[in-house]
Amino acid sequence: MAILEGEHLTKRFGGVVAIDDVSFSVDEGETVGLIGPNGAGKSTLFRVVSGVHEPTEGTVRFMGDDITGAEPYDICHRGLVKTHQIVRPFGNLTLLENATVGAEFGGRKHDDPEERAYEALEFVDLVERAHDEPDNLSVGELKRLEIARVLATDPKILLFDEVAGGLDPEETEEIVDLIGDINERGQTVFLIDHVMRALMKVSHRVMVLDRGKLIAEGTPAEIQSNEQVIDAYLGESARSDSDSASNGTSDSSAGSESSGSARSDAD
Numbered sequence: 641m642a643i644l645e646g647e648h649l650t651k652r653f654g655g656v657v658a659i660d661d662v663s664f665s666v667d668e669g670e671t672v673g674l675i676g677p678n679g680a681g682k683s684t685l686f687r688v689v690s691g692v693h694e695p696t697e698g699t700v701r702f703m704g705d706d707i708t709g710a711e712p713y714d715i716c717h718r719g720l721v722k723t724h725q726i727v728r729p730f731g732n733l734t735l736l737e738n739a740t741v742g743a744e745f746g747g748r749k750h751d752d753p754e755e756r757a758y759e760a761l762e763f764v765d766l767v768e769r770a771h772d773e774p775d776n777l778s779v780g781e782l783k784r785l786e787i788a789r790v791l792a793t794d795p796k797i798l799l800f801d802e803v804a805g806g807l808d809p810e811e812t813e814e815i816v817d818l819i820g821d822i823n824e825r826g827q828t829v830f831l832i833d834h835v836m837r838a839l840m841k842v843s844h845r846v847m848v849l850d851r852g853k854l855i856a857e858g859t860p861a862e863i864q865s866n867e868q869v870i871d872a873y874l875g876e877s878a879r880s881d882s883d884s885a886s887n888g889t890s891d892s893s894a895g896s897e898s899s900g901s902a903r904s905d906a907d
């Protein structure tokens with residue numbers, strides 16, 4: 641069953657068409673990746689879906705309900721929440737207080753927001769730092785705090801906008817495992833990332849945006865060998881990766897460096 645659907649979504653900023661007649665759906669329990677070159681419209685699509693921007697045209701449905709133009713807090717209460725691309729926790733609050741703000745913002749039958757915040761910190765392995773302040777966290781820990789903040793809202797679907805961006809390979813691996821654990825416990829995941837190895841590993845299905853249009857969707861293997869996607873984004877090395885993978889000489893789950901800004905997990 642579809643938990644999230646976009647129907648003919650268009651968002652214009654003046655003369656810029658950031659997303660152009662995009663229709664998609666995400667099923668309950670899936671992990672779906674969204675990729676595409678810089679400026680393709682990925683973050684705009686997430687903002688439209690999560691209520692930050694109202695679409696110029698089209699409809700957003702969450703669990704069958706039309707939520708087009710609803711406020712982010714309303715959408716969050718319903719169970720859809722998005723991480724911020726740039727993580728900015730409240731520096732003067734502890735980790736627990738930051739996560740509690742998330743729990744209170746979610747506001748869905750929380751007997752005890754602090755308890756939910758604690759559980760979320762435990763889940764992301766930051767509970768021992770609960771009374772610490774965010775200033776003392778590494779980039780990877782900050783990303784995990786951001787995940788705790790959204791988990792504390794008790795969401796049905798989580799939208800991760802570049803949650804692996806800027807992480808080293810070990811931190812990236814931790815985030816990939818965390819996303820897998822979140823999905824395993826029944827929450828749906830929709831994620832944007834340029835770190836191809838991470839996104840392809842964790843996604844059941846991948847959608848590709850290019851210049852505001854959805855140009856492809858399929859399994860990670862299908863997407864990595866799709867000529868149009870390679871041309872638009874993944875670059876020439878993905879073609880040789882998938883050729884050598886089919887010859888048994890390469891790891892086909894790997895992404896590739898490319899001019900289209902897809903990144904392997906080496907950076």
Ligand SMILES: Nc1ncnc2c1ncn2[C@@H]1O[C@H](COP(=O)(O)OP(=O)(O)OP(=O)(O)O)[C@@H](O)[C@H]1O
Pocket residue numbers: 653656657658676677678679680681682683684685
């Ligand atoms: N608030 C805004 N006002 C005006 N133009 C915007 C706004 N937000 C996005 N755009 C434009 O819309 C287009 C799509 O941007 P968007 O950030 O959604 O792309 P993206 O695929 O997320 O890129 P990246 O991978 O670099 O994050 C770009 O041309 C961008 O400049």
